[in-house]
Amino acid sequence: MMDDWRQGQDSQAKLQNRLQRTGRRVFNTNYFENVIAGDIVDPQDIDVSFDDIGGLERQKRDIYDLVVLPLKSPEFFASRGKLLTVPKGILLYGKPGTGKTMMAKAIAKESGAFFIDLKISTIMSKWFGESQKLVRAAFSLARKLAPCIIFIDEVDSFMGKRGGVSDPTFSSMKTEFLALWDGFTEMSTEQDGGFGVIIMGATNRPGDVDPAFLRRMPRTFEIGLPNRPQREKIVRLQLKTERVDDHFDFAQLANDTGFYSGSDLKELCRAALMIPLREHIEQCRAAAEEAEKNRPAEGEKPQIYDEAAAPEPPTMRPLSMADFDEARTMVQPTGATAYAYENAQEEKPSRSASGAGMSIDPDMFAALMAAGLQNLMQQSRNVSPTYE
Structure with a gap:
């Protein structure tokens, strides 16, 4: 109860600061209003x-x-x-x-x-x-x-x-x-x-x-799923601060992303952006390792540094349509993979008493049977100690 009271006091203080910052009238609040103020x-x-x-x-x-x-x-x-x-x-x-x-x-x-x-x-x-x-x-x-x-x-x-x-x-x-x-x-x-x-x-x-x-x-x-022009606009908004390839086709990407929600498109852009970023990180690591190899050994006279001859640091390449093709294999419309899994489970042949439709390794089946028989014998001994 004391923790709730302290949390409420913190919420009240934050609320009063917000009111002062926005020029609103500052007012008193009770305990329950302080709890709501946290939201x-x-x-x-x-x-x-x-x-x-x-x-x-x-x-x-x-x-x-x-x-x-x-x-x-x-x-x-x-x-x-x-x-x-x-x-x-x-x-x-x-x-x-x-x-x-x-x-x-x-x-x-x-x-x-x-x-x-x-x-x-x-x-x-x-x-x-x-x-x-x-x-x-x-x-x-x-x-x-x-x-x-x-x-x-x-x-x-x-x-x-x-x-x-x-x-x-x-x-x-x-x-x-x-x-x-x-x-x-x-x-x-x-x-x-x-x-x-x-x-x-x-x-x-x-x-x-x-x-x-x-x-x-x-x-x-x-608030329904976006249509093709709306999907194109959403992608453009998501990528407005990113470098894209000169031949990047926003209209084609919108055509390829039917049934994607706005949230799905955001995740798709995130997944696509990770591809060139991952490449860029590897390039930077490789450049750092190469620079470490070329560093003069201890006691060795360092070479005169030539700024013009120094290699330029690697830059991240722009996003391409190929990145989004790969990203679409990872990010699908909301629930698509879960629904596909559920349908696949329903389409599997049912396991009958005769074992029809079951696929099990013979050695595993023998081991399971032996373990089951041993368990049955142990239970019988517990019920009747004289049983042998």
């Missing part, structure tokens, strides 16, 4: 913007108009009534690695809103009643930090469909969250016109999310 991300510390997201142009435009503009310039919307307030919730859904979390952070960066990356482990407590208090603290702290985004990643693990046997503590925490969300939205609309706080969730399984949660998410955006 706060300052928008100035976020290094992702809409420009760093390749593709998704329609989603970025709609989200900018729907969320960023009202949070950034509420004075233009406040006089328009409730019709143009920020929606109380936004759900981002799509396959893993498509950039849902990246999009949420970019929204916070573009709008200048504080970002509470609310983790289930933060609000779950072993002490009775503390989980509900932590949920309330998340909302009260967000209100003090407004404009603020409360982000819940993998929201289906927190707000999954109800039914069957469930932990009553977890269920009451979900109920508390939904009730506070409703009341908080009404209070926020009355006090600041509804431009202060927004709940944002991300999931790759929207069908598993509680309908009560979805009902409070009036706007949903699919």
Whole structure:
């Protein structure tokens, strides 16, 4: 408990420093708000913007108009009534690695809103009643930090469909969250016109999310796999600071990477970059070894150093299409290798009692039979000591 208190004090001190740095009003926080403060991300510390997201142009435009503009310039919307307030919730859904979390952070960066990356482990407590208090603290702290985004990643693990046997503590925490969300939205609309706080969730399984949660998410955006032009843009963004071969064909690479997500393309670029880097490291080591061989022995008169004749240090060659061809053998679309392995396991012939479909070395089979027989005899001796 003392460690939690100290951690909370550290979070409070960091929060106050952030508020002072950004010119925000410094306020007092209680113990539970200090716990939540550990999940706060300052928008100035976020290094992702809409420009760093390749593709998704329609989603970025709609989200900018729907969320960023009202949070950034509420004075233009406040006089328009409730019709143009920020929606109380936004759900981002799509396959893993498509950039849902990246999009949420970019929204916070573009709008200048504080970002509470609310983790289930933060609000779950072993002490009775503390989980509900932590949920309330998340909302009260967000209100003090407004404009603020409360982000819940993998929201289906927190707000999954109800039914069957469930932990009553977890269920009451979900109920508390939904009730506070409703009341908080009404209070926020009355006090600041509804431009202060927004709940944002991300999931790759929207069908598993509680309908009560979805009902409070009036706007949903699919963050899908990038198409060919979007893949080309993503690769160009990833390689904007790297040297590429003069004949590098970005369009061809985009054609070769169908079904790759944005995260997959990032890993592909990383794997491709490692190939010339590995070669460069070997060249530098070889050059160092050669220089060591040419060093005069102890007591030997050193030769006059000729700077013009000195070998130039090796430079790393630019990336080529061949590097990406090799990298694609190592980095495949998300889950492709796992699914292929699972399908291969399912296609294997089943092992019948007669041994059909089994492939086993005869010597290994004999050894297993001997070990089994010895084990059986040992068990028989333990049951009946007179058995011989």
